[in-house]
Amino acid sequence: MDSLYFLIPIAVVFVALAIKVFFWAVNNGQYDDLETEGRRILFEDDLQASSTKTEEKE
Amino acid sequence: MKSPCYHCGLPVPAGSNHSVVIEGVPRSMCCPGCEAVASAIVSGGLDGFYRYREKQSDRPEQNQPQDRWSAYDLPEVQQLFVHDWDGGRQMAALLIGGITCAACVWLIEKHLGQLAGIEKVSVNASTQRAQIVFDPEQIQPSALFEALEQIGYRPAPATAANRESVIQSEHRAALRRLGVAGLGTMQVMMFAIALYFGAGSGDVGEFERYFRWVSLLVATPVVFYAARPFFSAALRSLRTRHLSMDVPVSLAIGLAYGASFYATVFGTGEVYFESISMFTFFLLLGRTVEMRARHRAGLASGGLAQLLPMTAARYDGTEVAHVPVAALAAGDRILLRPGDTIPADGEVLEGESGVDESLLSGESALQQKTVGSPVYAGSVNGDSSLTVRVTAAGKSTRLSAIERLVERAQLEKPAQVALADRVAGIFVGVVLVAALSAFAVWWQLDPSRAFWVALSVLVVTCPCALSLATPAALASATLRLQELGLLVAGGSLLETLPRISRVVFDKTGTLTRGEPRILHIDLLRDGWTEQKVKDVAAALESQTHHPLARAFRAWRGNLTASQLKVHTGRGLEGQIEGNRYRLGRADFVIMQSITAPQGEGQWLLLADEVGAIAWIALGDKLRDSAAQAVEQLGQMGLSVELLSGDQSAEVKRLAAQAGIECFRAGASPEDKLSHMKQRQDAGEKVLMVGDGLNDVPVLSGADASVAMMSAADLAQSRADAILLNGDLRVLAQSVALARKCRRVVRQNLAWALGYNVIALPLAVCGLVPPWAAAIGMSLSSLVVVINALRLSRAAPSTEDTTRVEPNIRPRLAD
Numbered sequence: 001m002d003s004l005y006f007l008i009p010i011a012v013v014f015v016a017l018a019i020k021v022f023f024w025a026v027n028n029g030q031y032d033d034l035e036t037e038g039r040r041i042l043f044e045d046d047l048q049a050s051s052t053k054t055e056e057k058e
Numbered sequence: 059m060k061s062p063c064y065h066c067g068l069p070v071p072a073g074s075n076h077s078v079v080i081e082g083v084p085r086s087m088c089c090p091g092c093e094a095v096a097s098a099i100v101s102g103g104l105d106g107f108y109r110y111r112e113k114q115s116d117r118p119e120q121n122q123p124q125d126r127w128s129a130y131d132l133p134e135v136q137q138l139f140v141h142d143w144d145g146g147r148q149m150a151a152l153l154i155g156g157i158t159c160a161a162c163v164w165l166i167e168k169h170l171g172q173l174a175g176i177e178k179v180s181v182n183a184s185t186q187r188a189q190i191v192f193d194p195e196q197i198q199p200s201a202l203f204e205a206l207e208q209i210g211y212r213p214a215p216a217t218a219a220n221r222e223s224v225i226q227s228e229h230r231a232a233l234r235r236l237g238v239a240g241l242g243t244m245q246v247m248m249f250a251i252a253l254y255f256g257a258g259s260g261d262v263g264e265f266e267r268y269f270r271w272v273s274l275l276v277a278t279p280v281v282f283y284a285a286r287p288f289f290s291a292a293l294r295s296l297r298t299r300h301l302s303m304d305v306p307v308s309l310a311i312g313l314a315y316g317a318s319f320y321a322t323v324f325g326t327g328e329v330y331f332e333s334i335s336m337f338t339f340f341l342l343l344g345r346t347v348e349m350r351a352r353h354r355a356g357l358a359s360g361g362l363a364q365l366l367p368m369t370a371a372r373y374d375g376t377e378v379a380h381v382p383v384a385a386l387a388a389g390d391r392i393l394l395r396p397g398d399t400i401p402a403d404g405e406v407l408e409g410e411s412g413v414d415e416s417l418l419s420g421e422s423a424l425q426q427k428t429v430g431s432p433v434y435a436g437s438v439n440g441d442s443s444l445t446v447r448v449t450a451a452g453k454s455t456r457l458s459a460i461e462r463l464v465e466r467a468q469l470e471k472p473a474q475v476a477l478a479d480r481v482a483g484i485f486v487g488v489v490l491v492a493a494l495s496a497f498a499v500w501w502q503l504d505p506s507r508a509f510w511v512a513l514s515v516l517v518v519t520c521p522c523a524l525s526l527a528t529p530a531a532l533a534s535a536t537l538r539l540q541e542l543g544l545l546v547a548g549g550s551l552l553e554t555l556p557r558i559s560r561v562v563f564d565k566t567g568t569l570t571r572g573e574p575r576i577l578h579i580d581l582l583r584d585g586w587t588e589q590k591v592k593d594v595a596a597a598l599e600s601q602t603h604h605p606l607a608r609a610f611r612a613w614r615g616n617l618t619a620s621q622l623k624v625h626t627g628r629g630l631e632g633q634i635e636g637n638r639y640r641l642g643r644a645d646f647v648i649m650q651s652i653t654a655p656q657g658e659g660q661w662l663l664l665a666d667e668v669g670a671i672a673w674i675a676l677g678d679k680l681r682d683s684a685a686q687a688v689e690q691l692g693q694m695g696l697s698v699e700l701l702s703g704d705q706s707a708e709v710k711r712l713a714a715q716a717g718i719e720c721f722r723a724g725a726s727p728e729d730k731l732s733h734m735k736q737r738q739d740a741g742e743k744v745l746m747v748g749d750g751l752n753d754v755p756v757l758s759g760a761d762a763s764v765a766m767m768s769a770a771d772l773a774q775s776r777a778d779a780i781l782l783n784g785d786l787r788v789l790a791q792s793v794a795l796a797r798k799c800r801r802v803v804r805q806n807l808a809w810a811l812g813y814n815v816i817a818l819p820l821a822v823c824g825l826v827p828p829w830a831a832a833i834g835m836s837l838s839s840l841v842v843v844i845n846a847l848r849l850s851r852a853a854p855s856t857e858d859t860t861r862v863e864p865n866i867r868p869r870l871a872d
Binding site: 005 | 245
């Protein structure tokens with residue numbers, strides 16, 4: 001049980017770190033546009049495939 | 059029927075021959091504008107855009123002057139929206155109209171990325187803003203505008219960046235508070251579970267003391283950072299001497315925290331850290347959702363200033379210079395081409411033209427302007443060129459005066475909030491009295507328990523469930539409505555919508571598309587086909603900007619006309635393949651009276667030097683969703699009515715087509731208003747759906763009002779909601795959702811009040827242990843929030859589940 005005296009402050013420090021990271025993310029605009037960013041990766045992959053395809057066709 | 063335009067989704071007129079090969083398949087386009095945009099996209103190798111987009115694109119504007127962006131290269135204009143960036147580069151902030159989905163972002167970023175000198179493009183789809191970092195040595199801002207226009211978007215400099223940054227920082231602050239409250243709650247709840255086990259034992263052990271201190275440590279930022287808005291709002295409301303919901307909220311948080319702090323330091327009594335944190339988190343969550351809905355509504359209806367053009371053609375006696383509108387001053391001379399939006403108030407010096415002042419007066423017919431007539435900013439020059447001397451620019455124009463009116467209207471407090479505040483006032487009074495009397499009574503019985511009993515009264519009855527009941531349901535219903543396509547701007551809409559008994563539609567632009575179409579062609583001479591009549595008419599109309607000319611847009615380019623001449627208010631004439639043609643009013647076209655055929659629409663006569671060739675009937679077409687919407691509303695027990703300012707034959711035809719039995723034609727704005735007042739006096743609740751400025755009085759007078767997306771800005775700002783996608787069936791769905799929302803609010807209030815009625819006496823008698831108070835309070839708000847969330851998943855339609863998505867067809871074709 002004595003380990004709690006040691007482990008709980010560590011947990012609190014982790015939470016503090018999590019909040020710091022979260023603040024950093026918010027202040028850097030990571031949460032400003034939730035709609036686009038989630039899909040961007042889909043566009044990128046397919047684009048390269050399709051543009052090379054069209055180049056081949058031409 | 060032909061498939062709709064692949065780019066914008068509007069129907070392709072018969073006889074149109076515009077098409078673009080996209081991904082190997084020829085796609086039909088409705089107009090040269092869409093064709094040009096689609097070709098630009100395909101030639102850039104970006105045709106993947108059509109595969110990814112989820113909504114149809116907007117139809118691009120046409121016939122814009124070529125050099126209209128050059129004014130943005132002037133240094134004094136640039137300083138409004140271009141800022142310095144690292145390493146000698148610059149960053150331009152642009153507002154981009156026409157973004158419909160994430161694929162647009164992709165398209166814009168790729169297309170601009172192909173230009174030399176552009177370093178970085180980032181587009182935000184929800185705010186429609188773009189930040190473009192570029193090298194000023196290689197590329198000028200005007201090229202950015204041009205490139206965006208090429209692919210069908212409407213760029214504008216984001217000069218109102220201040221308001222935008224206020225919204226952004228508000229949004230970020232809310233998210234930060236929410237994050238602190240959320241993470242803090244999770245952590246404190248973990249310690250609280252440990253504390254619950256020791257809570258009944260009475261004596262405060264070593265571990266319990268330790269856990270309390272850690273809980274205090276974690277809960278402190280939640281109270282002092284995350285919950286600060288409640289304290290400042292409560293202070294504000296106390297200063298204005300009335301009790302709002304924020305007062306008991308802050309009282310509960312503040313007292314519970316103070317008492318828990320005391321208990322922790324001195325090792326007596328109970329702690330409530332987890333209740334405080336959870337309560338703060340839930341309340342913040344509700345408010346953040348509400349705030350986002352409000353911001354989005356604000357973004358959708360932009361300022362009136364955007365109606366003005368960005369540049370004007372100033373004429374200083376020898377040469378014409380394109381200058382930013384902001385640089386205009388009284389006394390300047392400006393040239394206006396047909397179709398130009400007038401940038402400032404002024405007086406006509408030269409020329410004669412019809413001007414569309416529908417924005418300002420609601421009158422849709424063109425106003426004749428001759429030398430000496432006044433013209434107003436925001437109106438549109440109709441058919442021939444004008445020279446105008448500016449009398450007032452910028453803030454002193456009539457348009458600005460209207461804008462100020464609109465702003466004032468927006469500041470008015472919605473009735474909904476006022477009602478919640480009144481309820482809160484009574485509730486707060488009752489709770490405070492109960493807590494004080496409990497304290498007084500217990501002071502007599504057992505002074506050591508008095509404070510704790512009073513506190514548990516405050517915590518148990520803490521108005522969280524009550525204060526969340528209405529906003530949580532409203533926020534969740536508002537979000538759902540937005541998904542359906544109805545942007546709620548006025549807070550009272552969801553409250554009044556379930557009580558509506560009658561729906562009144564305006565005709566033009568509301569039930570109809572607000573775009574003239576060719577209804578019918580009557581050939582008067584042998585050897586002519588309908589196709590040829592359309593081609594000739596389109597060639598004659600190709601240079602004018604009269605609204606009726608849009609009906610012929612699809613056939614433009616098949617023939618070319620020369621020596622075009624516009625006779626304002628009467629018609630057009632021009633030379634095609636060696637023949638002189640005239641199109642317009644019969645008495646002008648063939649100089650003698652001839653009776654137009656019977657039938658709906660506005661009749662134009664086409665003739666050459668020999669005589670009449672054909673009658674062309676132009677009219678408006680019903681929206682596809684209109685008849686279905688009328689039927690659905692009828693099924694829900696609502697009466698539907700059509701109120702129009704137009705003459706009767708056309709109104710009757712459209713009413714019959716839409717299935718509306720009750721209609722009234724030829725009504726002026728005053729008639730409309732008094733007609734509505736009559737209905738209201740008879741005990742009916744009226745929902746008005748309209749779009750024009752002449753509808754503004756009725757929209758403000760109706761119990762609830764909805765404006766179309768294409769509506770004049772003043773109409774939008776006076777309406778409680780804006781219909782984003784023009785699908786009238788959403789109205790019936792909204793009424794159904796509002797009814798459901800009313801049920802949920804009642805359930806929530808009943809639950810919250812019922813809970814308090816049971817808990818309050820128990821707490822006053824000292825029968826509620828603190829852990830039970832904490833759990834009860836958290837549970838009661840959880841129930842309310844979860845119940846409200848049901849609304850955001852409510853089925854989209856009343857009964858009808860066959861919603862046709864307009865974009866399904868092109869996607870299936872892939």
